[in-house]
Amino acid sequence: MHRFLSKKRIRHRIFVLNQVDHFRFNRASLINVGFLESGNDTDYIAMHDVDLLPLNEQLDYSFPEAGPFHVASPELHPLYHYKTYVGGILLLTKQHYEMCNGMSNRFWGWGREDDEFYRRIKGAGLQVRRPSGITTGYETFQHLHDPAWRKRDQKRIAAQKQVRPLCTFSSTRMDRDGGLNNVRYRIESRTALSIAGAPCTVLNILLDCDTSETPWCTFG
Numbered sequence: 260m261h262r263f264l265s266k267k268r269i270r271h272r273i274f275v276l277n278q279v280d281h282f283r284f285n286r287a288s289l290i291n292v293g294f295l296e297s298g299n300d301t302d303y304i305a306m307h308d309v310d311l312l313p314l315n316e317q318l319d320y321s322f323p324e325a326g327p328f329h330v331a332s333p334e335l336h337p338l339y340h341y342k343t344y345v346g347g348i349l350l351l352t353k354q355h356y357e358m359c360n361g362m363s364n365r366f367w368g369w370g371r372e373d374d375e376f377y378r379r380i381k382g383a384g385l386q387v388r389r390p391s392g393i394t395t396g397y398e399t400f401q402h403l404h405d406p407a408w409r410k411r412d413q414k415r416i417a418a419q420k421q422v423r424p425l426c427t428f429s430s431t432r433m434d435r436d437g438g439l440n441n442v443r444y445r446i447e448s449r450t451a452l453s454i455a456g457a458p459c460t461v462l463n464i465l466l467d468c469d470t471s472e473t474p475w476c477t478f479g
Contacts, residue, residue, distance in 0.1 A: 261457030263313060269320050272301060273459035275309070279447055280465045282476045287362035287372035288466050291442040294356055296449075296462060304356060305330075306349045310404040313348075315395045323350040325388060327380055332389035335399040345380065345387060346373035347400075358383040360438035367468070367476040378433040443467035 264271045274297060276289040290306050297304065303322055311331060318330055331347030333340045339347070351359075359379040366372035380387060393399060447463040468476035 260307075260312070261459075263316070264320060266316070267320060272297070273457065275459055275461045277461060277463050278466060279463045280467075282466055282468050283367040283478060284369060285364065285367050285466055285476070286369075287366050287376070288364045288442050288444065289464060291361040291364065291439050292444050292446075292462070292464050292466075294353070294361060294439065295442070296446065301353070303350060303352045306351070308347050310402060311336075311347050312401040312403065313399070314401055315393060315399045317393060318390060318399070320350065323352060323355075323388070326386045327351045327355060327388065329387050329389045331400060335390065335393060335396065337397045337400060337402045343374065343377045345377045355383070355385055357439065358385070360440055361442070362438060363434035364437045364442050365434050365473050367473060375433060379438075382433065443469075 260273060261271075274293050276293045278284060278289055294304055305320065308331075313330070319328065320330065327345070328350040329345050329348070330350060333342060333344045336344070336347050359376070359382075362372055362376050362379070366375070377387070444467060445465045447465050448461075450461045450463075452459055452461055470476065
C-alpha cells in the first residue's frame with residue numbers, strides 16, 4: 260500500500276488497528292478508534308480491510324470531496340456484489356464520517372456492520388460514489404483471506420439476531436444511538452514501525468463492552 264500510494268503521490272499514514280482484548284472481533288469499533296486516534300493532520304480516511312490489496316493503478320484514492328468513495332465496489336470486489344455493499348475499501352472525509360457518527364459499536368463478530376453503515380451514509384444525506392472506467396473486473400484486487408486458516412466468527416445468538424435480522428442484507432436495522440460518541444476503548448500500546456520501508460503505526464486496542472447492552476460481545 261505504501262508503494263501504491265506513494266506512486267500516486269498521495270500523502271498518507273498507515274494505521275494497523277489490532278484488537279487485543281478478550282471480546283469478539285469488532286471491526287466497526289476498531290475503525291472508530293482509528294478515526295479518533297488518527298490526529299488532526301489528516302483530512303480523510305480509508306476504511307481499508309487488511310486482506311484486500313489493489314492491483315489496478317487506475318484506482319482512485321484521492322480526497323473524496325464529493326462524498327464517500329467506495330473503491331472496492333460491487334462490480335470489482337472478488338466476493339461481494341450486492342448493490343448496497345460499502346465494505347472492503349471506503350474513502351470518506353473526516354467531516355462526512357462525523358456526520359454519520361462513525362460506525363455502530365454493536366456488531367461483535369464478523370459481518371453486517373458495513374450494511375448498517377450504508378444506512379448511516381444515506382441518513383446523513385450523502386451519496387456513495389464508485390470507480391468508473393476500470394476494466395479489470397473481479398481481478399482488480401488481491402484477496403488474501405484464507406477461511407480454512409483463519410475462520411471468521413459468524414456466530415449469532417438469539418438477542419443478536421433481533422438486532423441484526425438475517426433475512427436479507429437490506430433488513431439490517433440502523434443503530435441510531437451509538438457510534439463515535441460512545442465507543443469505549445483504551446490504547447494498550449502505540450508502536451511506530453517500518454515494514455519493508457513502509458512506515459506505519461500499530462495500535463494495540465482494548466475495546467470495552469457493556470454486556471447488558473450487547474451480551475453477544477463475549478464468546479460464552
